[in-house]
Amino acid sequence: MTLRALVASPTPPAQAAEEELRANYDWVPIEEAEIVVALGGDGFLLQTLHTMLEARRILPVFGMNLGTVGFLMNEWRLEGLEDRLARAKPFRVSPLKMVAVTIHGEHLELPAINEVSLLRETRQTAKLEISVNDRIVLPELVCDGMLVATPAGSTAYNLSVQGPILPLGSGMLAVTPISPFRPRRWSGAILPDKARIGIRILEADKRPVSAVGDQREVREVERVDVTIDPSRDLTLLFDPEHALDDRITLEQFVA
Structure with a gap:
């Protein structure tokens, strides 16, 4: 039997489900x-994945939805x-690596699974200069902001600002402006x-x-510099009949 651990959001539905699962299965x-x-x-699934990235002990994760949208989750069932775990379909997700330099000279590196x-x-x-592979491709973007999204994150914030949906395994990133x-x-x-995507903030003191x-x-x-970090691949597990690649594909036909 595969050794499994159980983690739950602090919300009442998730806590109640955790109690049921602990009474019926070994952990x-x-x-x-x-x-x-x-x-x-x-959100809790992303938090769980980030915790593993920080601990540098990355395990496959099977999520069950006890939240609101649950796009990255499977259906909640006790039985x-x-x-389900034996039949689950794995999907590898490469997170982004964001390296940010502040106006005070601080350097910070953060992973992002959905988007930066x-x-x-x-x-x-905001006034932004965008470069790709050290070549300036957009000297000035005047906007509320922008984002870089992975395929797994392309149906989240990226989609809400009219960005493209990227199929899993496409090997692509979406670069999407916010209110340009x-x-x-x-x-x-x-x-x-x-x-390698670079974003330089123009007039950073005046327009933070x-x-x-x-x-x-x-x-x-x-x-801010953004690249994929393939050295820290994550694995999400899905029921075969509700696999993530099918959901992302079908999302393109939602009215």
């Missing part, structure tokens, strides 16, 4: 586990867990995931910008 501490079962919503987003901090628009003012007709780009890796924010950045 081990996460330090001894081969698989993690996570109960909650998409048949052992069979840059957002204006005040009422004034100039150039007005620039709607973003799709780049190979081997690309924050950078967010999933849920972690760095304020008053001066420059």
